[in-house]
């Protein structure tokens with residue numbers, strides 16, 4: 001009989017047969033134990049401006065060594081980063097990935113201090129599907145006086161987040177919509193889990209949030225009022241930066257045009273009624 005094991009990292013709780021992958025393609029079952037198949041397998045590494053994460057109120061003007069692996073626990077049809085997160089390209093990225101140990105990541109981070117580097121950002125794909133690697137890197141980076149930045153969709157179980165929070169200095173978290181139905185219908189996800197994730201992160205480190213505006217899906221004034229009011233209701237919520245970003249046709253959503261720039265600005269004005277720091281992106 002084949003062994004199957006439940007993964008407890010995210011809301012999907014995949015039942016993974018021995019030797020197969022979970023939904024995200026980043027975790028597998030080996031000898032009856034769920035392990036991160038993508039541990040340390042880096043597909044992208046770059047020294048990015050911190051504003052590209054995006055973080056606008058955390059060490060502005062600095063740079064950060066940014067690393068990513070492959071796979072994602074969501075399957076957003078509008079994914080703007082699908083080459084490394086989804087599609088058949090994942091198989092290609094798996095082959096392209098190069099193992100870099102946490103100790104090597106520290107060495108790289110130190111080399112670039114002279115170029116303005118402040119630490120390491122875990123980004124590009126969903127880093128928390130391989131949280132063990134993030135944890136091992138974050139411990140060593142933090143111990144050496146550098147910063148850890150996490151860019152996440154916020155769709156993992158809170159005990160996983162709790163393990164990481166002591167080492168994380170800043171996060172950018174996607175709040176893709178305030179509409180429960182949007183998360184359920186388009187993402188097969190769970191909005192409330194994201195809201196709880198954001199609340200927990202906000203109690204522990206600097207956070208900024210990102211909302212991609214998709215025409216016909218989450219682009220109404222009422223929706224932006226609800227979303228920004230909820231953010232403002234959090235602890236020090238008025239000072240949480242919100243990035244409102246413009247959608248471009250991508251992945252499975254090529255049936256509509258890029259978001260109208262004037263609409264992005266209008267929604268930013270609505271958000272500014274509640275929040276002190278609202279930024280527009282891709283405009």
Ligand code: SF4
Pocket residue numbers: 007008009010011012013014021022023024025026027072073129
């Ligand atoms: S992290 Fe991946 S394998 Fe684990 S439950 Fe989520 S989608 Fe499934």
